[in-house]
Amino acid sequence: MTEENDIKLVRTACPAHCGVDSCGILAHVKGDRIVKLEPGEFPFKIDNRICLRGLSSLDITYHPDRLKYPMKRVGERGEGKFERISWDEAFDIIADNLKKIADKYGWRSIGWVLGGPGGGTTKFGAYLRLASLTQSTRVSAWGYGDAGLPCGSRVIFGHQFPHMYLFGQLWMRQFPELLVVWGSNPGESMPVHIMRKVMDAKEEGSQLIVIDPRFTITASKADEYIGLKPATDSALALGLINVIFKNGLHDVNFIQEHTNGTHLVRTDNGKFLKGEDVGESQGKAYIIWDEKTNSHNRVRRSNVKSASITGTYQVNGIECKPAFQLLIDLAMDYSPEKTSEITGVEADLIRKLGERIGKAKSVMFHTFMGLTRTYHGDISMRSLATVASITGNVNTSIKAGPGVRTPTPLNWDPFLHAIKEKPSYHRLGILNLYEAVISGDPFPVKALWFAFINFLNQCVDTNKLINEFYPKLEFIVQTELFMTPSARYADLLLPVCSFLEFSDYISGPYPYLQLQKKVIEPLYESKSDVDIVVGLAERLGFSEYFKGGEEGMIDMIMDHPSLKGVSRDLLEKGAYLLPEVPEGATFPLNFPTPSKKIELYAEQLLEDGQALPVYLPPLEAPITSKKGKYPLTFIQGHSRFRTHSSFANVSSLLKLNPEPLVEINPIDANKRNISDNDMVTVFNDRGRTTLKARLSESVGPGVVNISEGWWIEQFKEGSVNHLTHAVINPVQKKVYEPNMHMNDVAVEVIKSEEMGK
Amino acid sequence: MSKRLGLVFDQERCIGCEACTVACKNENEGSGYWIQVETQNVSQKDTPAGKFPNLEMKFLPRLCNHCSNPPCVEVCPNDALMKRDDGPVVLHEDLCDGCQACNNACPYNIIIYNEEKNISEKCNLCVHRIDHGLEPFCVICCEGQAIHFGDLNDPSSDVSKMIAKRDKFQLKPELKTDPSVYYCHPKPRRRL
Numbered sequence: 042m043t044e045e046n047d048i049k050l051v052r053t054a055c056p057a058h059c060g061v062d063s064c065g066i067l068a069h070v071k072g073d074r075i076v077k078l079e080p081g082e083f084p085f086k087i088d089n090r091i092c093l094r095g096l097s098s099l100d101i102t103y104h105p106d107r108l109k110y111p112m113k114r115v116g117e118r119g120e121g122k123f124e125r126i127s128w129d130e131a132f133d134i135i136a137d138n139l140k141k142i143a144d145k146y147g148w149r150s151i152g153w154v155l156g157g158p159g160g161g162t163t164k165f166g167a168y169l170r171l172a173s174l175t176q177s178t179r180v181s182a183w184g185y186g187d188a189g190l191p192c193g194s195r196v197i198f199g200h201q202f203p204h205m206y207l208f209g210q211l212w213m214r215q216f217p218e219l220l221v222v223w224g225s226n227p228g229e230s231m232p233v234h235i236m237r238k239v240m241d242a243k244e245e246g247s248q249l250i251v252i253d254p255r256f257t258i259t260a261s262k263a264d265e266y267i268g269l270k271p272a273t274d275s276a277l278a279l280g281l282i283n284v285i286f287k288n289g290l291h292d293v294n295f296i297q298e299h300t301n302g303t304h305l306v307r308t309d310n311g312k313f314l315k316g317e318d319v320g321e322s323q324g325k326a327y328i329i330w331d332e333k334t335n336s337h338n339r340v341r342r343s344n345v346k347s348a349s350i351t352g353t354y355q356v357n358g359i360e361c362k363p364a365f366q367l368l369i370d371l372a373m374d375y376s377p378e379k380t381s382e383i384t385g386v387e388a389d390l391i392r393k394l395g396e397r398i399g400k401a402k403s404v405m406f407h408t409f410m411g412l413t414r415t416y417h418g419d420i421s422m423r424s425l426a427t428v429a430s431i432t433g434n435v436n437t438s439i440k441a442g443p444g445v446r447t448p449t450p451l452n453w454d455p456f457l458h459a460i461k462e463k464p465s466y467h468r469l470g471i472l473n474l475y476e477a478v479i480s481g482d483p484f485p486v487k488a489l490w491f492a493f494i495n496f497l498n499q500c501v502d503t504n505k506l507i508n509e510f511y512p513k514l515e516f517i518v519q520t521e522l523f524m525t526p527s528a529r530y531a532d533l534l535l536p537v538c539s540f541l542e543f544s545d546y547i548s549g550p551y552p553y554l555q556l557q558k559k560v561i562e563p564l565y566e567s568k569s570d571v572d573i574v575v576g577l578a579e580r581l582g583f584s585e586y587f588k589g590g591e592e593g594m595i596d597m598i599m600d601h602p603s604l605k606g607v608s609r610d611l612l613e614k615g616a617y618l619l620p621e622v623p624e625g626a627t628f629p630l631n632f633p634t635p636s637k638k639i640e641l642y643a644e645q646l647l648e649d650g651q652a653l654p655v656y657l658p659p660l661e662a663p664i665t666s667k668k669g670k671y672p673l674t675f676i677q678g679h680s681r682f683r684t685h686s687s688f689a690n691v692s693s694l695l696k697l698n699p700e701p702l703v704e705i706n707p708i709d710a711n712k713r714n715i716s717d718n719d720m721v722t723v724f725n726d727r728g729r730t731t732l733k734a735r736l737s738e739s740v741g742p743g744v745v746n747i748s749e750g751w752w753i754e755q756f757k758e759g760s761v762n763h764l765t766h767a768v769i770n771p772v773q774k775k776v777y778e779p780n781m782h783m784n785d786v787a788v789e790v791i792k793s794e795e796m797g798k
Numbered sequence: 799m800s801k802r803l804g805l806v807f808d809q810e811r812c813i814g815c816e817a818c819t820v821a822c823k824n825e826n827e828g829s830g831y832w833i834q835v836e837t838q839n840v841s842q843k844d845t846p847a848g849k850f851p852n853l854e855m856k857f858l859p860r861l862c863n864h865c866s867n868p869p870c871v872e873v874c875p876n877d878a879l880m881k882r883d884d885g886p887v888v889l890h891e892d893l894c895d896g897c898q899a900c901n902n903a904c905p906y907n908i909i910i911y912n913e914e915k916n917i918s919e920k921c922n923l924c925v926h927r928i929d930h931g932l933e934p935f936c937v938i939c940c941e942g943q944a945i946h947f948g949d950l951n952d953p954s955s956d957v958s959k960m961i962a963k964r965d966k967f968q969l970k971p972e973l974k975t976d977p978s979v980y981y982c983h984p985k986p987r988r989r990l
Contacts, residue, residue: 077824080938092941093817096824228813232941240811240942250989256846258813261855266986268851393990681815693823697816706850717842735842741850 047071052615054547055095056540058159058493059684062234064547065616066092068541068560069686075099075541075560083553084618090233093694094684094778100691101539106523108536109565118511119527128566128576134533136580138516142488143175149467150487151177152474156185156494157685160547161224161540161557163594166456167574167587169494172466173381173459174583178486184470185500188780189413190772193422196643197654198435199634203426206435208407211235212551213444216242217405217434219397221250223425224274224412228258229681234550237406247405250394251563252277255678255746256739267394268741271674272415272659272785273384275509278424279630279656280380281395282372283626285432290399292433296350299437300430301636302365303329303348304340307358308521311647313364319357327636330354330363364642365666368427373655383656385741411679416786423643424654433511441626446552446619452601460587463707470778471500475767479509482708488516492537492570493687497527501765501781520570526753526760530569537569543569546595552619554604556595556612621679660768661787664743671725671787673709673745677761680748688753702735702758704746705790710736713791720757720793723747725786727766730759731793745790749783757793764788802866802951803885803923805934805977806960807859810985811944814844821939822861825924830966831908832921833861834935856984859945860919862887863906863977864938870909872899885924885950886976894918905973919977950978 049070054063078098080091111131116122126134139151157167172179183191194203207457211216212234219244227235243249251263254271269277284751285291296302303573305314316339317324326339329348337356338344350365362370377388378689384391398404404762406429412421429435439445458465469477469486477486497506511517511530519531528534542564545557563569568576571594575587589596595609607617622628634640646652662674682698685688705715717723721734723745732747739754740746753760769779778798814835822833822967838856839847846853870889871879873908879900889900889909894917901909924934928947932938937945948957957980960966964982 079935089938090941091821091939093815093820096817096820096939229815232813232815236813237941237943243985245812250990256850256853256855258815258844258855260853261846262810262813264853265990266853268853392988397990493920494923505896692821697819735845737842738846738848738850739844739846 048076050110051558051560052382053541053558053560054081054160055098055427056158056160056545056547056557057094057155057687059092059094059231062092062231063160063547063555064233065089066091066095069102070560073561075102082618083616085106088550088553091238092232092686093681096689097691097693098539098541100542100693101178101522101688104467104523104690106519106690107565108523108534108569109567110527110536111566112534114534117752118530118532119507121524123534126671128568132535132580134519135577139488139581142515146485146487148175148177149484151175152180152486152489153177154180154182154471154474154489154491154494154496156182156492156496158493159550159684161545162451162548162598163545164493164570166453167594167596169456169466170586171441171574171578171583172519173457174578174586175581176464176466177465178469180469180471180474182494184472184778186414187784188470188773188778189418190408190410190422192419192776192780193413193426193778196419196646197423197426197634197640199632199640202421203408205439207426207429208405209436209439211238211242211405211407214238214241215442215444216245216247216474217401218247219250219401219402219404220247221252221398221404222259222407222507224421225407225409226253226255226257226259226411226679227407228262230409230679232681239540241409252675254741254744257678267390269384269386270664270741271676271744272417272662273656274412274421275417275424275654276375276380276383276656277386277391278383278428278654279372279375280377280391281398281428282368282431283375283380284377284392285428286369286372286394288399289430290396293350294346295433296431297345297348299435299632300341300365300639300641301327302350302363302368302431302641303345304364304636304642305330305337305354305361306364306367306642308353308360308362311652313644314356314359314361326400328356330361355592360550365431368431368641368653371655376658398428398432404429404432405579405638406434411784413780414783415662416768416770416782417657418780418782419770419776420651420654422658426639427641430641435639437630437632439622439628441622441624444689445622447603447622448620449554449603450550450601451548451598453598455597458622461681467731470774472767472769472779472781473546473774475505475510478513487514489514489518491517491519491527491531495527497530498525498686498760499749500565501762501783502767503753503760503763507714520573525686530683535573536565537573538563538567538569542567543571544591544595546598553616554611554612554619555616556605558613576642576647610712631673646772652774660782661766662785663787669787669791671786672743673790674743675723675764675786675788676744676746676784677749678746680750683750686750686752689750689755701732701751702736703732703790704737704740706738706740706742706744708742709745710734711792714790715790721790722758722793722796723764723788723790724796725764725788726765728759730761730763731757734790745788772780799951801949802978803948804864804950804957804980805923805937806946806957806980806982807871808960808982809856809858809940809947810982812857812859815941817939817941818859818936818945821935822870822921824834825935826934828910828919829912830919832910832919833859834908835859858981860906860908861885861979862908862923863975863979864923866978867974869903869905869975873899873903875899881897882925886925886928888922888925889918889920891915891917891919905970905975
């Protein structure tokens with residue numbers, strides 16, 4: 042904190058949920074009012090930054106529509122009629138209701154629906170700690186768009202995230218010869234943390250390829266843009282594998298050493314040949330074909346270099362093929378011409394891209410959640426990772442070098458498991474929550490607490506939620522800044538602080554740690570989520586577990602050996618730069634899969650027909666099939682003007698981007714007699730939405746885009762999620778948790794005036 | 799030689815985010831936008847030119863050009879507009895009577911008329927910052943690190959080096975206003 046005239050300067054950090062960019066922010070305070078925000082300093086000046094949302098944050102803090110005091114519902118749910126109450130009354134009502142419901146249905150019938158905490162940690166942790174203490178249910182929000190990537194990554198790499206395997210060096214400013222950004226638009230969703238580095242990479246000589254059904258801002262920076270049809274990514278990947286293999290550009294050594302492509306698979310049942318099948322003493326061992334001895338052997342470090350990756354072999358009368366051969370057998374069906382038919386990408390371009398990926402010395406594949414928001418998005422993730430794996434472009438270790446700094450795990454233990462001797466909370470994926478509430482499967486959920494989530498606005502199938510979900514709930518609490526579409530459905534509404542009114546620990550952006558420091562006292566009667574949890578814990582008899590409030594929680598999460606010497610006090614002074622990895626050190630990146638290798642072939646999904654990263658047509662997206670009742674594929678890009686639904690009500694940003702638009706290709710618009718700015722209705726059997734049309738080549742024929750995050754009341758009628766569906770992919774449910782498939786939706790569009798004619 | 803402070807916008811790095819627009823409005827409390835980001839060669843913002851998938855999208859942030867020969871200074875009857883020796887063209891609001899001669903004279907149509915105050919407004923190159931050794935606010939808030947500030951008369955400055963090296967342009971060079979705002983074209987695409 043420094044003083045300059047009558048202005049006090051406070052360095053804090055923005056925790057907005059934008060891919061955890063976590064910009065440092067310098068707040069200028071005059072009296073008790075913040076008058077200006079600017080980029081906060083980082084140890085390396087190149088990392089100083091802010092974005093247009095961060096710059097607009099005062100418009101949230103000082104927004105006239107802030108919820109100012111606790112309220113209880115007096116009208117019908119959804120009506121938005123509330124009455125002011127005191128915090129004491131609010132905590133009494135909550136404690137009474139939770140106890141009553143717990144007595145009747147058990148604590149697990151009470152769910153904590155925690156959305157995106159962004160860079161925030163303790164506001165998330167405090168709820169988990171209370172869930173753990175009460176053995177109630179944590180509803181995971183991964184499934185609202187972010188579960189497909191982990192599902193795919195878990196299968197092929199054995200890890201929740203593919204980041205360190207595929208593109209971790211980007212953060213360390215180690216740039217590749219070829220950078221492939223696939224199904225991701227950091228230019229709008231992660232403009233400073235990722236997009237700047239993408240452009241830095243280009244300046245340092247990387248060739249940039251962007252693969253996306255939409256010509257995004259990121260695509261506009263590409264050396265080559267590959268505009269594919271939505272949900273055909275796996276087909277494109279197989280086409281690339283086809284080209285790579287036919288040209289002999291696959292990395293045999295890497296496949297032998299780091300993948301299960303060497304492991305023999307029985308052609309009779311698709312299962313791995315195991316020691317027990319061939320009389321080996323180690324019955325569970327995987328078997329390879331050793332080219333040196335021309336015989337089978339169990340896989341060992343010493344023989345992988347001579348393990349065959351292609352061909353057909355007879356082992357004790359059992360016909361087998363190396364898993365890589367099965368991948369190639371599949372890819373042989375995807376000639377550039379056939380792949381072109383499915384994906385819409387020119388065959389010649391597929392050929393050139395495959396050859397370029399195969400020949401480049403280093404290729405970095407960058408992706409994120411958008412790629413995986415289709416019904417088979419988990420396979421899209423696997424297929425991208427498969428292309429990287431067979432060309433040796435997966436990191437298997439982190440080596441010391443310039444910019445390489447030690448990562449710092451957080452001490453989540455006290456939050457995940459408050460009392461070691463007792464069981465912790467139950468867990469439900471957010472899409473599983475639909476069934477739990479509606480039909481009691483796998484157990485009934487009767488009360489929900491929503492924090493930092495605009496549930497109704499952002500989750501799929503709005504009409505299902507309104508008509509089938511909410512009526513089944515006996516008690517709903519929401520902590521919020523504004524009367525959002527979701528807040529209207531709460532029974533009790535609690536006002537929370539904006540990020541400038543409370544403290545939290547921010548473990549980013551790489552390579553820094555930061556303190557989100559409280560700049561001003563909470564406005565009106567608002568409280569931070571942590572303080573709300575502390576208040577509730579008191580009523581429920583758990584106050585001893587929340588001593589020290591916000592600061593106590595920060596100290597708790599920072600209590601980790603890797604953070605020795607880093608304290609809250611130290612972070613008050615500014616961002617902390619993580620220490621460099623000691624010279625010469627190498628940290629292996631393990632693959633905790635069943636084979637302990639990259640799984641090109643996943644036996645765990647054999648019964649599902651997905652042992653290989655097969656191309657399966659999307660669930661709804663009609664673009665690859667014959668014209669049906671709803672011939673257009675509806676996708677939802679992200680907008681730079683919002684972080685999901687946050688900032689949608691900020692007037693300074695609304696001036697630049699006033700209303701929702703549906704982007705439609707002029708070919709489709711002309712067929713429907715739609716002109717630019719016409720009001721149109723987008724609809725399917727589940728619902729409809731009415732908004733302005735924007736004729737744009739940013740989407741190809743057959744595709745329409747509405748950026749996500751606009752609030753329901755900002756549409757003339759409906760919203761994006763009135764069109765989406767809550768269909769569960771059972772494979773994702775089995776592997777991790779099911780994802781919502783916002784980019785796999787079929788719709789039709791007509792001029793509004795013609796609707797109902 | 800005196801200084802010629804100016805800005806260089808790198809279209810290779812501009813992502814059209816409009817953080818500069820918002821930053822400038824926050825800093826200078828203008829009634830309108832003193833810096834406006836145009837999507838080039840199209841009628842609607844944020845739409846690409848061409849036919850899918852052969853497309854192009856380029857952003858052009860437009861603001862006062864801080865011309866070496868500024869037509870607005872010529873026509874101002876109140877000496878409210880002044881070309882400083884170090885480059886910035888500064889509009890002194892307290893001397894402005896809102897006659898809008900400058901608005902009409904500006905070939906870049908980037909002087910804003912503030913109806914409420916009956917004055918004209920425009921980018922003053924953040925002289926309140928640069929006179930204290932700080933960069934203009936848009937420069938430090940640029941998401942893409944696409945805006946560069948410096949002395950165009952100093953061959954060793956980053957801005958001079960950029961315009962020496964890159965394929966650059968000024969707006970409406972035929973008018974001989976000689977803007978102190980330069981743009982660098984995007985680098986040629988390296989197709990597959």
